[in-house]
Amino acid sequence: MKPAAFAYDDPRELGHVLDLLAREGEDVKVLAGGQSLVPLLNFRLARPDRLVDLNRVEELAYLRRDGDVLRIGALARHADLERSEEVAAGWPLLAAAVRFVGHVQIRARGTVCGSVAHADPAAELPVALAALDARFHVRSARGSRTLGAEELFLGFLTTTLEPDELLVEIEVPAPPAGSGSAFVEHARTHGDFALGGAAAVVAGREARLALLAAGPVPLRAREAEEVVATRGSFPEAADAAVAALELTGPDADWRRALLRELALRALERAAA
Amino acid sequence: MTRQIAVDLNGLVVEAEVEPRLLLSDFIRHRAGLHGTHVGCEQGVCGACTVQLDGAPVRSCLLLAVQADGHTLRTVESLAPGDGLHPIQAAFQETHALQCGFCTPGFLMSIEAFLRHRPDPSEDEIREALAGNLCRCTGYRAIIEAVGLAAERLRGA
Numbered sequence: 001m002k003p004a005a006f007a008y009d010d011p012r013e014l015g016h017v018l019d020l021l022a023r024e025g026e027d028v029k030v031l032a033g034g035q036s037l038v039p040l041l042n043f044r045l046a047r048p049d050r051l052v053d054l055n056r057v058e059e060l061a062y063l064r065r066d067g068d069v070l071r072i073g074a075l076a077r078h079a080d081l082e083r084s085e086e087v088a089a090g091w092p093l094l095a096a097a098v099r100f101v102g103h104v105q106i107r108a109r110g111t112v113c114g115s116v117a118h119a120d121p122a123a124e125l126p127v128a129l130a131a132l133d134a135r136f137h138v139r140s141a142r143g144s145r146t147l148g149a150e151e152l153f154l155g156f157l158t159t160t161l162e163p164d165e166l167l168v169e170i171e172v173p174a175p176p177a178g179s180g181s182a183f184v185e186h187a188r189t190h191g192d193f194a195l196g197g198a199a200a201v202v203a204g205r206e207a208r209l210a211l212l213a214a215g216p217v218p219l220r221a222r223e224a225e226e227v228v229a230t231r232g233s234f235p236e237a238a239d240a241a242v243a244a245l246e247l248t249g250p251d252a253d254w255r256r257a258l259l260r261e262l263a264l265r266a267l268e269r270a271a272a
Numbered sequence: 273m274t275r276q277i278a279v280d281l282n283g284l285v286v287e288a289e290v291e292p293r294l295l296l297s298d299f300i301r302h303r304a305g306l307h308g309t310h311v312g313c314e315q316g317v318c319g320a321c322t323v324q325l326d327g328a329p330v331r332s333c334l335l336l337a338v339q340a341d342g343h344t345l346r347t348v349e350s351l352a353p354g355d356g357l358h359p360i361q362a363a364f365q366e367t368h369a370l371q372c373g374f375c376t377p378g379f380l381m382s383i384e385a386f387l388r389h390r391p392d393p394s395e396d397e398i399r400e401a402l403a404g405n406l407c408r409c410t411g412y413r414a415i416i417e418a419v420g421l422a423a424e425r426l427r428g429a
Contacts, residue, residue, distance in 0.1 A: 001314040007273070008292030008338060031336075038334040039315040042295070051292070055339060079328070103404025105319065105382065108328040109335070191403045 003041035010053040014060060014139070014168065020052045022141040022164045028052060030166060033077060033110035035102065036118045060168065065090060072170040078107035078115075078125075091172060093181035093199060097128035100183070103191045113167045116152070119159045119217070122193050126153065126218040128183055129170060131199040131210040137169040146171075149210075153217035179203035182269035184262050185212060196258040198241075200266035205229050207237065207267060214245055214259050224263065234271070238264035277341035281306070282350040290337045297321045299337035300347060308348040308377050312406075319405035322378035323347050329385040329404075348377035351384065359429065360384060360422040369418035371409030379405045383419055391427050395420070 011017050021028055029048040031037055032055070040046040054060055054075055061075035065086045072081070081087055081098045088095045101107055101115070101124050115125050116136065130149035138145050138161060147160065154160050161167065175181060185197030197212030207228035209221040224241035227233065241263040242256045278287045281304055288303045300309045300323065312320035314333045321332040324346040351358035357365065360383055370376045379402070386393070386401040393401070398419045399412075407415060 002295065002298075003293040005273070005291065005293055008275070008336075010338070034334050034336075034339075035316060035331075038295075038336075041293075042314050042333070053336075053339065103319070104386070104401060105322055105329045105331050105404045106316065108325075108330050189403075190400065 001042050003038075004044055004047045006041075006048055007050040008053065009050065010056045012056055012058070014057055014166075017052055017054065017057060017166060018139060018141045018164070020050070021166060023050070026050050028163065030054060030117070032074060032114035032117075034114075035106050035110035036114070036120070063087070068174045070094075070172040070174075072112050072172065074111065074113040074166065074168050076112050078102075078110045078112065079104075081112060081125075082107060090174060091132065093128050093132060093175070093183055093201060094125070094172070096181070096183040097124040097199060100124045100185055100187075100191075100194065100197075106191075113170060116170065117159060117161060117167050119153055119157050121153075121156060121215060121217055121219070122197075122213040123218070124183070124185065124194070124197065124212065127197060127210045127212040128199045129172065130218045130220050131181075131201050131208045132172050132175060133208070134173075135171040136167055137171060138165045139168045140165040149218065150220060156216040158216075175201050176203040176206060179206075180270045180272065182266045184265045184269065186258060186262060196255060196262050198259070198262040198266035200263075200270040202228075202267060202270035205232055207270075209237070209241060209263060209267060211241065211245075211259055211263065213255075214242075214247075219245075221263065224267075228267070234264055234267040237267060275338050275341070277338055279304075279337075279340045279342075280344040282346055288337075292336060292338050294337045295333055296323070296335040296337050296340055296345075297332040299340070300332060300345070303337070306347050306349050310374055310377055312374070317406070318375070318378075319382065320375050320378040322381045322405065324381055324385055327385065327388075329382045346381070348380055351380060358384070359425045360387070360418070363418040363422035363425065364415070367414045367418040367421060369410060369414040370407075375405060375407045375409075379407070379415060383422070387419070387423055387426055391423060393419070393423060 026049040031053045062073040063076040185194040187194040201208040221241040224237040227237040310320040312318035
């Protein structure tokens with residue numbers, strides 16, 4: 001229950017972070033909030049050679065509205081999102097989702113970008129960000145690129161980020177004019193990992209729906225969105241959302257039923 | 273491989289040479305010798321090791337001691353003046369909000385931060401604020417009562 005030894009750097013500048021990540025022949029991990037990584041270190045499920053700690057890189061510690069978009073820097077913490085009046089006013093889906101993340105002590109440290117890079121399909125913010133068509137800005141010493149959720153999330157706890165790349169910023173466009181949004185989830189107790197969840201943004205027949213714990217990645221339910229656009233029926237959309245899911249195991253049936261109900265509730269509440 | 277750190281721990285600057293892998297919880301207990309911070313699960317679930325870093329409640333088992341270098345840390349030992357009890361501690365005692373006491377330091381540090389931001393909380397808010405701390409003795413009822421009583425007294429103070 002104690003981490004194995006590692007080399008440790010806490011650079012002050014982003015350029016230095018990227019240089020450290022580019023080192024060859026070392027297993028280097030980025031440490032941001034540490035609320036997922038440090039348990040893995042404590043269990044020795046992760047044994048990196050080197051940790052690069054972002055916590056002293058002040059240029060990454062921002063959360064700001066920039067015209068029509070919200071910019072979430074790599075060091076913006078869940079608590080920053082939770083307390084932001086701009087987020088509450090302009091991106092209420094994020095404000096709703098972040099309240100389900102862990103507990104207050106976890107949100108004080110955990111970062112939004114860290115949660116995305118960790119890519120747990122049962123995490124709230126990746127699902128909400130997928131529903132908001134967020135763009136993920138990635139930097140390395142080689143250059144930069146920008147990805148959508150479906151290009152970023154590859155599998156369970158896996159993204160398309162290369163070992164030398166850092167998720168430096170999440171850019172969240174404003175939701176469509178006149179839209180409503182809703183985030184719902186089911187967990188055994190508040191703050192526990194959710195067994196299922198859904199995030200919806202709805203403006204008339206334009207709907208965006210993403211599902212939590214419905215597969216290996218935060219899942220955008222494109223089929224369901226198509227059903228809303230063509231038929232305008234939320235129950236049929238909820239059917240479509242779960243029809244395509246590849247759920248296996250003894251609990252597949254009730255998980256499908258749960259996700260269908262949560263998808264329906266999210267769509268209905270977003271439209272209300 | 274070791275680093276020199278200096279942490280403002282309960283108002284005193286503690287300097288130490290530490291390995292980067294040393295957890296903040298172990299630094300507090302084994303290097304600074306403050307045993308009030310308890311270590312339960314060491315995976316961020318139980319909340320027993322909750323301390324305040326720059327005023328915010330955090331899990332000390334999920335931080336490295338090197339990360340606290342130059343920061344302000346408060347543990348349960350900072351609450352009570354001298355031999356007395358802090359109003360939250362007194363409320364815990366009066367409402368029987370602890371039995372074995374293992375989880376209590378973590379609860380106290382979470383609650384102290386909570387009441388600073390929400391001096392007049394509803395019961396729902398209290399329940400949500402306590403959700404990150406596990407207690408296996410009391411069933412929480414008395415702890416909720418203690419928070420309400422402490423809030424009332426702190427508002428009057």
